[in-house]
Every structure is written in structure tokens, then in C-alpha cells.
Amino acid sequence: MxxxxxxxxxxxxxxxxxxxxxxxxxxxxxxxxxxxxxxxxxxxxxxxxxxxxxxxxxxxxxxxxxxxxxxxxxxxxxxxxxxxxxxxxxxxxxxxxxxxxxxxxxxxxxxxxxxxxxxxxxxxxxxxxxxxxxxxxxxxxxxxxxxxxxxxVSNDFGVPGVREHALYLDSRKQADRFRTKLLDQCLRVSRAMLADPQADAQVRIAIVGAGATGVELAAELYSSAAALSHYGLEVFDESRLDVTILEAGPRILPALPEELSAAARRELKKLGVAVRENTQVIEARRRCLVIQTGARIDADLIVWAAGVKxxxxxxxxxxxxxxxxxxxxxxxxxxxxxxxxxxxxxxxxxxxxxxxxxxxxxxxxxxxxxxxxxxxxxxxxxGKPLEHFVYEDKGSLVSLSRFSTVGSLMGNLVGGSLAVEGRMARFIYTTLYRLHLLGIHGWGKGLGLMMLGRVNRIVRPKLKLH
Missing domain, CATH: 3.50.50.60 (FAD/NAD(P)-binding domain)
Structure with a gap:
């Protein structure tokens, strides 16, 4: 070498x-x-x-x-x-x-x-x-x-079997891998339903961790599944998803105020997501998870989003x-x-x-x-004295895809936090990505990419299936 x-x-x-x-x-x-x-x-x-x-x-x-x-x-x-x-x-x-x-x-x-x-x-x-x-x-x-x-990277906390049987979303490569496995499973279910219209075939997905990543992924899955029937899977829709979120803590989205956490939980329930708080995973196996009671939760896909390190x-x-x-x-x-x-x-x-x-x-x-x-x-x-870092909590926002957005603004600034939901929260959430574009591209190209993004949302396909 x-x-x-x-x-x-x-x-x-x-x-x-x-x-x-x-x-x-x-x-x-x-x-x-x-x-x-x-x-x-x-x-x-x-x-x-x-x-x-x-x-x-x-x-x-x-x-x-x-x-x-x-x-x-x-x-x-x-x-x-x-x-x-x-x-x-x-x-x-x-x-x-x-x-x-x-x-x-x-x-x-x-x-x-x-x-x-x-x-x-x-x-x-x-x-x-x-x-x-x-x-x-x-x-x-x-x-x-x-x-x-x-x-x-995702923190598996040393839980046996996670590295071998769970998927992560730390990089684009891992996200692409999950999408491929998801689409393959959707295709299997679609073919099973064509062979037997009465078949109770479902895509079972277990998401471990109810922070922003886990909650946002669950909602996004339902948004994408609703569009699959227009892309070759004629008999597949969001009703064929069986998504479960497992959270070891007492509630989902612990970074948000309790009322917003409850609002997000209600939205997930409307979609059909099963949310299980106070549920600790003690082992991951092929196509299933074992929780602290010894019970098994079967899943075709397991996503680990329970913390970072x-x-x-x-x-x-x-x-x-x-x-x-x-x-x-x-x-x-x-x-x-x-x-x-x-x-x-x-x-x-x-x-x-x-x-x-x-x-x-x-x-x-x-x-x-x-x-x-x-x-x-x-x-x-x-040769000047260095500046001290002061963290300003601007709050947190969580997007439930096209269904809803919830969050809190202001963080620990004067006046405390301000709960936001709906269109206003969605607008602010989108603005965060626009600020990121300005940060890495500068004003000229950043503004150009924002306009291009709006055009792409209209003209490009709603789903990437490859």
C-alpha cells in the first residue's frame, strides 16, 4: 500500500x-x-x-x-x-x-x-x-x-442482531438500499394479490425509534404507497402497508412539547401506523424483533432509528x-x-x-x-482571541409528509416556545432546506436552485422507482 x-x-x-x-x-x-x-x-x-x-x-x-x-x-x-x-x-x-x-x-x-x-x-x-x-x-x-x-451514525446500543438484520438511514447508499428492498416487497405483495384477490398480503415494516427520522419515515411511506398504483402496481395502495413504530420512551418525538407529540401521534394513527411506546427491543432477528416482554413483532423490513453516536x-x-x-x-x-x-x-x-x-x-x-x-x-x-460558541435553540419541526407538519419555534429564546402546526409549520420546514442551500451555494446559485426545485416538483415523477 x-x-x-x-x-x-x-x-x-x-x-x-x-x-x-x-x-x-x-x-x-x-x-x-x-x-x-x-x-x-x-x-x-x-x-x-x-x-x-x-x-x-x-x-x-x-x-x-x-x-x-x-x-x-x-x-x-x-x-x-x-x-x-x-x-x-x-x-x-x-x-x-x-x-x-x-x-x-x-x-x-x-x-x-x-x-x-x-x-x-x-x-x-x-x-x-x-x-x-x-x-x-x-x-x-x-x-x-x-x-x-x-x-x-445510528446507535444500536449493542442490541444483538441489529447490525445483521436492520436497515439504517445514515447515508444515501443506505437510503437507496431501503428503497430497493421496499419496492421489491411491494411488488411481491402486488403479485400475490393479482394471483388471489382475497389474499391478505401486506408489507410489514417495523421502525425502531420515534424521533424525527422514524416518525417522518413512517408518514412518507404512506404518501409514497398511495402513488404506487400509478406506477405499475395497479392493485397496491397504502392499505397494504403495516407500519409499526417502537419507542422505548414514554412518548414519540420527545424533543417536542407533549401536545405536539400527541398531535403527531394522532396523525400517524389516522394513517394506520401502530405506535407502541414503552417498548424496548432486546433482539433483532431475520424478519422479526423481540421486545422486553419476550413477544415477537414480525416485519419484512426493520429500520433502526433509535439514536445516534x-x-x-x-x-x-x-x-x-x-x-x-x-x-x-x-x-x-x-x-x-x-x-x-x-x-x-x-x-x-x-x-x-x-x-x-x-x-x-x-x-x-x-x-x-x-x-x-x-x-x-x-x-x-x-492573532485575535477566539469566539465562544453559544447555541441558540431555534426549535424543532417534524414533517409528516403531505399530511401535516408539527413543531415548536423559538426554543429557549425569550418568551419560551411557540407551537406551530399545519401550513405555517410546513412553510417553515421547507425554509430550513432553503437556508441550507444558501449556506452551501451562496445567494446566487442558492436562489436559482430554489426556483429549479419548484419546477422539478411539478415536472418530475412523484416517485423514484429505481
């Missing part, structure tokens, strides 16, 4: 560099050393950060590098729509190679596997193709400032982490272990003064953290 060190003075672009990457390197005779800022993770926070850094510093004296194992970005709160087939990720994803050419940073495909804090380098594992052959050799990349924005390898990098593999950071979002390393988003753990729990792993937190890290990187360049 070959390793090479990537720095601002590389003589030629590596195999994974984007077109025009040589423009980001110094001329061979130059003795100037660029400040190299490396961001690992191209999620909402990481992608917004590299855009701002590229727009601010350009290529003259700084070398901004984004590292991600994927080639494109899609906003994680949209993955339940991708899984249900109601969103075509090909139209909403952002390719890192095109984005970096627009905003003046470099992109390297790879997975972080080590940090040498003394040498100030990170190590990337080799990239393999579908046959398991090496596509890109392992790399060692130098950094002056390192930002970890690796997001989160940092990727496992974060606990092996020599940085202080909590039991959920999140990097513990100071109020400036620097690692408590190394001030040259920042962490933001779901992979970071920061507990504000006077609070008992860390900042929750939400998209709004990643956005606010990215803004603070950007400001602090600017201050480091100028």
Missing part, C-alpha cells in the same frame, strides 16, 4: 484530485508555505465551512481541503424521502468536485483512519472499487488547522471522546486534547456552562457550529 503526503507544495495533482487542482499549489520555485486547512466530512456543517473558507481566502495564501469518503453530499434530513422514493437524490445531491471548483478548495476522496498530532498530518485509508481493488492509494495529508465534521473510529484517534464516540470540545469548539483540531456537528460534544446535557445533534447545531469555527479560523489568522 503506497502512501503520499499531500501539501500545498505538491508538484502534481494526485489521482483523486479534482480538475484544476494544480492551480491550488504553489509554483515550484516558490518558498512560501500556504496555510493548510483540512476539513474532514462534507455534511451540512463541513460543506458550509469549506465554502466560506474558499470564498474568504481563495487560493493565494491558503489551501483549503475537504476530505470525504463519498463523492457527493445530500442533506441528511432528506434521507427519509430518498428511502421512501419520494425524492430523487440525483437531483438534490451536491457533487464535491464541481462544488470545489466553484468555491476554491480542493477535494480528496478517502476515509480518515489516523491522526499524527505531532507531525500534524492525517492518514486516509485506500479507496477501493466495487471489486475490492485499490482505486486510490492511502494518503497522508498535512494540516495547520484540522476540522472534524464527520457527522453521526459518532463513528466508532473517532474513539481511536487519541482525542478525548465521550461514550458515544463524540469528540469533546471547549467553548471555542477546539478539541480539549489539541487546540489545532476543531470538531463540529454530530461528532462533537459540547456542554454549555450551567447545562447538564450537551448540545443536541441537530442540523441547526451543525450550522451554528460551522459559523463559529469559521469565525475562529479567521481570528487565528489575525
Amino acid at each position: 503506497r502512501h503520499e503526503t499531500i501539501s500545498a507544495r505538491d508538484a502534481a495533482p494526485g489521482p483523486q484530485a479534482t480538475d484544476g487542482a494544480s492551480d491550488l499549489r504553489l509554483k515550484p520555485n516558490s518558498t512560501e508555505r500556504k496555510t493548510q486547512i483540512v476539513v474532514v466530512g462534507g455534511g451540512a456543517g463541513g460543506l458550509e465551512l469549506v465554502r466560506k473558507l474558499g470564498a474568504k481566502y481563495g487560493r493565494k495564501r491558503h489551501d483549503i481541503i475537504l476530505v470525504d469518503r463519498n463523492l457527493s453530499h445530500i442533506w441528511k434530513p432528506l434521507l427519509h424521502e430518498v428511502a421512501a422514493g419520494s425524492l430523487d437524490a440525483n437531483l438534490d445531491e451536491v457533487g464535491y468536485r464541481g462544488h470545489c471548483a466553484r468555491w476554491g478548495y480542493r477535494f480528496f476522496q478517502g476515509s480518515l483512519c489516523g491522526i499524527d498530532r505531532e507531525a500534524k498530518t492525517i492518514e486516509l485509508a485506500p479507496v477501493l472499487d466495487e471489486e475490492g481493488e485499490e482505486l486510490i492509494a492511502g494518503h497522508t495529508i498535512r494540516y495547520d488547522i484540522l476540522v472534524l465534521a464527520l457527522g453521526s 459518532g463513528p466508532e473510529f473517532l474513539g481511536t484517534l487519541g482525542l478525548d471522546t465521550n461514550p458515544r464516540n463524540q469528540v469533546i470540545v471547549t467553548d471555542t469548539l477546539q478539541s480539549v486534547t489539541d487546540p489545532d483540531i476543531f470538531a463540529l456537528g454530530d461528532c462533537a460534544s459540547y456542554t454549555p456552562p450551567g447545562e447538564e446535557t450537551p448540545v443536541p445533534p441537530r442540523a441547526q447545531a451543525a450550522h451554528q457550529m460551522a459559523a463559529t469555527v469559521f469565525e475562529n479560523i479567521k481570528r487565528i489568522q489575525k
Whole structure:
């Protein structure tokens, strides 16, 4: 396995560099050393950060590098729509190679596997193709400032059988896999009904976890199923879905006020979703779950959405982490272990003064953290004191597809929270995605994509079936 060190003075672009990457390197005779800022993770926070850094510093004296194992970005709160087939990720994803050419940073495909804090380098594992052959050799990349924005993965809490028999919605690849399995099962049921119109065939889906992901997925499934009859499954509709949500806690959507949680539960019940609170899963098996009473819940598809944690390898990098593999950071979002390393988003753990729990792993937190890290990187360049991160809870919104939207605004701002439902909540929910587009694309392209999105909603198919 070959390793090479990537720095601002590389003589030629590596195999994974984007077109025009040589423009980001110094001329061979130059003795100037660029400040190299490396961001690992191209999620909402990481992608917004590299855009701002590229727009601010350009290529003259700084070398901004984004590292991600994927080639494109899609906003994680949209993955339940991708899984249900109601969103075509090909139209909403952002390719890192095109984005970096627009905003003046470099992109390297790879997975972080080590940090040498003394040498100030990170190590990337080799990239393999579908046959398991090496596509890109392992790399060692130098950094002056390192930002970890690796997001989160589903937390199975060590429950036996979950990894083998459950599906996750942490990435587009996983959402695509769920959609394929869902459509296959819908086709089986449709064929069974054609063979025997009296057959009581159903697609049984068990969703473990009644947070936003689990609840939104359940509603989106019914919205998509209602349209399947127009796409070749003439005898299939939403009545053939048997969806169960299992929640270990006393109520669904614990982040929302009780009255909104109850409203969401009523909407789910109208759709036909069975909601079972105070139900803890102790084992996952092929096509069934075992709960604490010993009873079995049969399911053709099992989705695990019961919480998140940092990727496992974060606990092996020599940085202080909590039991959920999140990097513990100071109020400036620097690692408590190394001030040259920042962490933001779901992979970071920061507990504000006077609070008992860390900042929750939400998209709004990643956005606010990215803004603070950007400001602090600017201050480091100028030798100024760093800014303290202050989390402002803007509230939470949960979309029940086309059926309803519920949420609370204002969070812990002055005046407390404001409950919202219906069209107003749906409008605000949609606005959040528009703000995300502005954050990663800027005003010009961001507004253009918003208008294009409205057109696509009209002209493109309602379901993605492949």
C-alpha cells in the first residue's frame, strides 16, 4: 500500500484530485508555505465551512481541503424521502468536485483512519472499487488547522442482531438500499394479490425509534404507497402497508412539547401506523424483533432509528471522546486534547456552562457550529482571541409528509416556545432546506436552485422507482 503526503507544495495533482487542482499549489520555485486547512466530512456543517473558507481566502495564501469518503453530499434530513422514493437524490445531491471548483478548495476522496498530532498530518485509508481493488492509494495529508465534521451514525446500543438484520438511514447508499428492498416487497405483495384477490398480503415494516427520522419515515411511506398504483402496481395502495413504530420512551418525538407529540401521534394513527411506546427491543432477528416482554413483532423490513453516536473510529484517534464516540470540545469548539483540531456537528460534544446535557445533534447545531469555527479560523489568522460558541435553540419541526407538519419555534429564546402546526409549520420546514442551500451555494446559485426545485416538483415523477 503506497502512501503520499499531500501539501500545498505538491508538484502534481494526485489521482483523486479534482480538475484544476494544480492551480491550488504553489509554483515550484516558490518558498512560501500556504496555510493548510483540512476539513474532514462534507455534511451540512463541513460543506458550509469549506465554502466560506474558499470564498474568504481563495487560493493565494491558503489551501483549503475537504476530505470525504463519498463523492457527493445530500442533506441528511432528506434521507427519509430518498428511502421512501419520494425524492430523487440525483437531483438534490451536491457533487464535491464541481462544488470545489466553484468555491476554491480542493477535494480528496478517502476515509480518515489516523491522526499524527505531532507531525500534524492525517492518514486516509485506500479507496477501493466495487471489486475490492485499490482505486486510490492511502494518503497522508498535512494540516495547520484540522476540522472534524464527520457527522453521526445510528446507535444500536449493542442490541444483538441489529447490525445483521436492520436497515439504517445514515447515508444515501443506505437510503437507496431501503428503497430497493421496499419496492421489491411491494411488488411481491402486488403479485400475490393479482394471483388471489382475497389474499391478505401486506408489507410489514417495523421502525425502531420515534424521533424525527422514524416518525417522518413512517408518514412518507404512506404518501409514497398511495402513488404506487400509478406506477405499475395497479392493485397496491397504502392499505397494504403495516407500519409499526417502537419507542422505548414514554412518548414519540420527545424533543417536542407533549401536545405536539400527541398531535403527531394522532396523525400517524389516522394513517394506520401502530405506535407502541414503552417498548424496548432486546433482539433483532431475520424478519422479526423481540421486545422486553419476550413477544415477537414480525416485519419484512426493520429500520433502526433509535439514536445516534459518532463513528466508532473517532474513539481511536487519541482525542478525548465521550461514550458515544463524540469528540469533546471547549467553548471555542477546539478539541480539549489539541487546540489545532476543531470538531463540529454530530461528532462533537459540547456542554454549555450551567447545562447538564450537551448540545443536541441537530442540523441547526451543525450550522451554528460551522459559523463559529469559521469565525475562529479567521481570528487565528489575525492573532485575535477566539469566539465562544453559544447555541441558540431555534426549535424543532417534524414533517409528516403531505399530511401535516408539527413543531415548536423559538426554543429557549425569550418568551419560551411557540407551537406551530399545519401550513405555517410546513412553510417553515421547507425554509430550513432553503437556508441550507444558501449556506452551501451562496445567494446566487442558492436562489436559482430554489426556483429549479419548484419546477422539478411539478415536472418530475412523484416517485423514484429505481
